[in-house]
Amino acid sequence: MSADRAAHVTASVVVPTGTTAADAVAQAGLPTHGPKAIVVVRDPGGDLRDLSWAADADTEVEPVAMDSPDGLNVLRHSTAHVMAQAVQDLYPEAKLGIGPPIENGFYYDFDVAAPFTPDDLAKIEKRMREIVKSGQRFSRRVYSSLEEAKAELASEPYKLELVDVKGDGVDTSEVMEVGGGELSVYDNLAADSDKRCWSDLCRGPHLPSTRLIGAFKLMRSAAAYWRGSEANPQLQRVYGTAWPAKDQLKDHLRLLEEAAKRDHRKLGSELDLFSFPEEIGSGLAVFHPKGGILRREMEGYSRLRHEESGYEFVNSPHITKAKLFETSGHLTWFAEGMYPPMDLEGAQYYLKPMNCPFHILIFRSRGRSYRELPLRLFEFGTVYRYEKSGVVHGLTRVRGLTMDDAHIFCSKEQMAGELKSLLRFVLDLLADYGLSDFYLELSTRDDTKAKFVGGFEEWEEATEALRQAAEESGLDLVPDPGGAAFYGPKISVQAKDAIGRTWQMSTIQVDFQLPPRFGLEYQAADGTRQRPIMIHRALFGSIERFVGVMTEHYAGAFPAWLAPVQAVCIPIRDDHVDYMNDFAASLRAERIRVEVDASDDRMQKKIRNAQQQKIPFMIIAGDQDVEAGTVSFRYRDGSQRNGVPLEEARAHVLEVVRSRANEGPSAA
RNA sequence: GCCGCCUUAGCUCAGUCGGUUAGAGCGGUGCUCUCGUAAAGCACAGGUCGUCGGUUCGAUUCCGACAGGCGGCUCCA
Numbered sequence A: 001m002s003a004d005r006a007a008h009v010t011a012s013v014v015v016p017t018g019t020t021a022a023d024a025v026a027q028a029g030l031p032t033h034g035p036k037a038i039v040v041v042r043d044p045g046g047d048l049r050d051l052s053w054a055a056d057a058d059t060e061v062e063p064v065a066m067d068s069p070d071g072l073n074v075l076r077h078s079t080a081h082v083m084a085q086a087v088q089d090l091y092p093e094a095k096l097g098i099g100p101p102i103e104n105g106f107y108y109d110f111d112v113a114a115p116f117t118p119d120d121l122a123k124i125e126k127r128m129r130e131i132v133k134s135g136q137r138f139s140r141r142v143y144s145s146l147e148e149a150k151a152e153l154a155s156e157p158y159k160l161e162l163v164d165v166k167g168d169g170v171d172t173s174e175v176m177e178v179g180g181g182e183l184s185v186y187d188n189l190a191a192d193s194d195k196r197c198w199s200d201l202c203r204g205p206h207l208p209s210t211r212l213i214g215a216f217k218l219m220r221s222a223a224a225y226w227r228g229s230e231a232n233p234q235l236q237r238v239y240g241t242a243w244p245a246k247d248q249l250k251d252h253l254r255l256l257e258e259a260a261k262r263d264h265r266k267l268g269s270e271l272d273l274f275s276f277p278e279e280i281g282s283g284l285a286v287f288h289p290k291g292g293i294l295r296r297e298m299e300g301y302s303r304l305r306h307e308e309s310g311y312e313f314v315n316s317p318h319i320t321k322a323k324l325f326e327t328s329g330h331l332t333w334f335a336e337g338m339y340p341p342m343d344l345e346g347a348q349y350y351l352k353p354m355n356c357p358f359h360i361l362i363f364r365s366r367g368r369s370y371r372e373l374p375l376r377l378f379e380f381g382t383v384y385r386y387e388k389s390g391v392v393h394g395l396t397r398v399r400g401l402t403m404d405d406a407h408i409f410c411s412k413e414q415m416a417g418e419l420k421s422l423l424r425f426v427l428d429l430l431a432d433y434g435l436s437d438f439y440l441e442l443s444t445r446d447d448t449k450a451k452f453v454g455g456f457e458e459w460e461e462a463t464e465a466l467r468q469a470a471e472e473s474g475l476d477l478v479p480d481p482g483g484a485a486f487y488g489p490k491i492s493v494q495a496k497d498a499i500g501r502t503w504q505m506s507t508i509q510v511d512f513q514l515p516p517r518f519g520l521e522y523q524a525a526d527g528t529r530q531r532p533i534m535i536h537r538a539l540f541g542s543i544e545r546f547v548g549v550m551t552e553h554y555a556g557a558f559p560a561w562l563a564p565v566q567a568v569c570i571p572i573r574d575d576h577v578d579y580m581n582d583f584a585a586s587l588r589a590e591r592i593r594v595e596v597d598a599s600d601d602r603m604q605k606k607i608r609n610a611q612q613q614k615i616p617f618m619i620i621a622g623d624q625d626v627e628a629g630t631v632s633f634r635y636r637d638g639s640q641r642n643g644v645p646l647e648e649a650r651a652h653v654l655e656v657v658r659s660r661a662n663e664g665p666s667a668a
Numbered sequence B: 001g002c003c004g005c006c007u008u009a010g011c012u013c014a015g016u017c018g019g020u021u022a023g024a025g026c027g028g029u030g031c032u033c034u035c036g037u038a039a040a041g042c043a044c045a046g047g048u049c050g051u052c053g054g055u056u057c058g059a060u061u062c063c064g065a066c067a068g069g070c071g072g073c074u075c076c077a
Helices: A021-027 A069-090 A118-134 A146-152 A157-167 A246-262 A264-270 A289-308 A322-328 A356-363 A412-432 A456-472 A543-553 A574-588 A603-612 A623-628 A646-658
Strands: A013-015 A038-042 A048-050 A059-065 A105-111 A137-142 A184-189 A196-201 A215-225 A234-243 A319-321 A342-344 A347-351 A375-384 A400-410 A437-444 A477-481 A490-496 A502-511 A533-538 A567-571 A594-596 A617-621 A630-635 A640-645
Touching: A013 A021, A021 A038, A021 A059, A038 A069, A059 A069, A069 A105, A069 A118, A069 A184, A069 A196, A069 A234, A105 A157, A105 A215, A118 A215, A146 A157, A157 A196, A215 A246, A234 A246, A246 A264, A246 A543, A264 A543, A289 A400, A289 A412, A289 A543, A319 A322, A322 A347, A322 A356, A356 A375, A356 A400, A356 A533, A400 A412, A400 A543, A412 A456, A412 A490, A412 A502, A412 A533, A437 A456, A456 A477, A456 A490, A456 A502, A502 A543, A567 A574, A567 A603, A574 A594, A574 A617, A574 A623, A574 A646, A603 A617, A617 A623, A617 A646, A623 A630, A623 A640, A630 A646, A640 A646
Parallel strands: A437 A477, A567 A594, A567 A617
Antiparallel strands: A013 A059, A038 A048, A038 A059, A105 A234, A137 A184, A184 A196, A215 A234, A319 A347, A342 A347, A375 A400, A400 A533, A437 A490, A490 A502, A502 A533, A617 A630, A630 A640
């Protein structure tokens, strides 16, 4: 049981034979309304049941409160139903898709003639309020047969399709509409009569009443493919959020605002870090001087760590003749992700979408001995990928990117150890940049799907080695069956940022495809020729994405060691400029990035400017400080340290920067 | 790539129901002010209203295509 869930567990109650869960909850004196209301119960089999569920034998159940993770899902799922009812009230021709709860909210898909406008959403929201207020009851009903279900759902083509999918025995566990051993429908009944207002094919469970929906808001509408496939028609998806109480909705909206303030695209231009000039093309960034410093610092520290960990640095060109990518197989399986070729002197050249083939050629440039393994080749390699126009997004999804890419060539025997130390290395390095909350995803082969390269045993061995490395890290490991590339399984490191959003960072991938394609081999101790195992890995993913993630993680207030400008000296009057220049020069001599603001702004304005630029140290001096031979610090958090002797001030800045501390600085 | 929305000064945004000189704040430049912890004052410069085409006597405004952006879907470092 997760800690999250444990915190919400209420002592179990017994539902006596022939009575309902609601009776038992009321009997136990548990809340039945308000944000902490018990909305469903968990039966001994672990399934969630409506409060109207009746026991056919004395049954011990666990009451589930609305503000628990399961309770929130129920709330949001029920709110999705309310929304669908509102939509069909207002747009009777709308056909229903699916409407599950998601993180922080829910969505529902509709087939409508025209997409929803913001005005439509406002109308839908208004209608939803009426429904919520009217206190409709959710009532479960089970279809006695497939035919009965189909007859009732005759006007809902998508629901019919779901019923049939279920009939096919396909796993539909992720579809809320159908599940378990029966087909059920939820009727919304008017509060004071048993009049049926609306129904939806659904496995439930649901809130007892719409009145329990404390707060909700429709967020946006967008198109989504039916059942997630590009080949299917697009439905209109409406996203909403729902909470047990109004304050929680407010908090959630505040969090979204906070996230918007951290948006690296916005901060990127505010802090003059990078831009995407239209003239260059979509998804192609230029880094301005300040963004350039960020990259240089990030790359520099990474280089240092790689050097210490036995990596060798290589370089490779950005374009190559087609043959290389024919050999590697990229042109057969990655062509749609590549820029089209250019014809030169009778040959076709391609921009490289990946670095691996180049590193392979370096491995193959001469005979290799087992004594050289593991051979770790590292490069900040810039690659170009033709991303579909709709997916390009800030720095996190671009068409030109620089990977901190390495390929490790090792023997089969070395693989497990190498993976283990590699994962440790990855996590340590990310932690040095201030990311510390991780989980891992293990992407494995899905045997029911596409073809795979390599034998079953190779896959097993590599997957096991990855799994062991992951497990030894002690981090949560989320399986991602079928997520592997066809040439090998992988671990990806997901990092949570300062406000809890997760980003895919590093990937560690075992490759069975390329070594044989390029005929790689080395000479073993016994004189035989062996094929090396190849591991691909990128820690930042791409420098561009990493800059974006760091920007959002720190909300632009970078740690002093990364900050493009580490200190600004602010003279209070013109005649303090020389004093500040001298002090700045003494810092600059220690490679501190320091500026003196000698503009004719008032010092309050200079502080405001430095604050907005999120500069770690503001160093101020006026008459008092000049006379005393001191300076005064103001930090980003507004805290101050006044009258610090010059030598001490200098040592303080150096200490904070050189420690690569990711917190502060602050006087606090 | 698909669906919807958006594009006016370096930035954030007004505005034009199709009609002489398109506005504001910030930012920039100049001058005045010389000031102790988040915005001193004044003045000036800056826009062929994303691009191309169409409709019209006349288009920044209406229509279309394209480019770029935003939110999703699919995909992904």
